[in-house]
Amino acid sequence: MRNASGTPLTGTGACGTTSSLGNTGADGSFNVAGTIELVKTGTISGGTIQPTASGGIYYSGVLNTGVPLNNSSNTLSIASGTPVRQVTCSVSSLSANQTIPMATVNPSMFPGSGSVAAKTPFSIALICDANVGVAVTFVSATGNSGIASVLASGGTATGVGVQLLNASGAPITLGDPLQLTSGTVANPTFNFFAQYWRLGSAPVTSGSVNASTIFTMSYQ
Missing domain, CATH: 2.60.40.1090 (Fimbrial-type adhesion domain)
Structure with a gap:
């Protein structure tokens, strides 16, 4: 995942300053953006992507508070069933x-x-x-x-x-x-x-x- 400036987010397992998409406003409102991209790590075979809690799903929250964003509708992921076609x-x-x-x-x-x-x-x-x-x-x-x-x-x-x-x-x-x-x-x-x-x-x-x-x- 990258933030709106294109910088890769490096936090894993928990929120951190290296995994920030942006800041909330003084009234608690927020409007943040980013991109999710696929990275080739080996030989690609055709199929579909099925994100799970153990991989492929990002959770958003307020740093150092444990408070989730968006009334706990706070996950970001590639849509389940996204097709992957093997091409060179x-x-x-x-x-x-x-x-x-x-x-x-x-x-x-x-x-x-x-x-x-x-x-x-x-x-x-x-x-x-x-x-x-x-x-x-x-x-x-x-x-x-x-x-x-x-x-x-x-x-x-x-x-x-x-x-x-x-x-x-x-x-x-x-x-x-x-x-x-x-x-x-x-x-x-x-x-x-x-x-x-x-x-x-x-x-x-x-x-x-x-x-x-x-x-x-x-x-x-």
């Missing part, structure tokens, strides 16, 4: 960990909120069987920019983030699966773009821009 599909080693260099730009290129610059292509190549449905989910590894399609920057420049676009140039919503194909042919390559995005009314200041994303491929 993996990310090419050249695509797995990429650094995308973007052009140096001047703050004057961002006249207003939502201004963009330096649209830069990148791609993800796969090694796949034929007829595999493929989707990708991007999440920010450098924080929340406040814009659904924009990665926050951990660099020294201020007022700017990095927006992700699909092959058609449309913004990609972080955290939402993006269907890339319903059936692969040979070993496909999927194209994307990244571009600088002015985040608000405050002026963009010079410095470095360093944004990171974690992408998760899903296959059917």
